Amino acid sequence: MAKHTTISIPEPLYQKVKEFIEGTGFTSSSDFVTFVLREIFMDAELKQKNTKDKKLIYERLKALGYVK
Numbered sequence: 001m002a003k004h005t006t007i008s009i010p011e012p013l014y015q016k017v018k019e020f021i022e023g024t025g026f027t028s029s030s031d032f033v034t035f036v037l038r039e040i041f042m043d044a045e046l047k048q049k050n051t052k053d054k055k056l057i058y059e060r061l062k063a064l065g066y067v068k
Contacts, residue, residue, distance in 0.1 A: 007033075 009017075017029045026032040061067040 009033075 014029060017032055021029065021032045024032075026035070058067060
């Protein structure tokens with residue numbers, strides 16, 4: 001299991017998180033924030049990968065003479 005640490009957020013934001021997760025499957029504000037951060041990082045990683053893939057495809061097409 002991963003080691004945990006504490007991150008401070010403003011109290012009003014914490015209250016919004018608590019209200020937002022009421023009636024959901026999240027058992028704590030920490031679970032919700034962890035989920036949101038993972039989603040953000042996963043999305044960013046996919047965008048980076050897509051950008052790299054597009055560059056590789058472009059370079060390959062250029063090398064084959066399809067793109068000038």
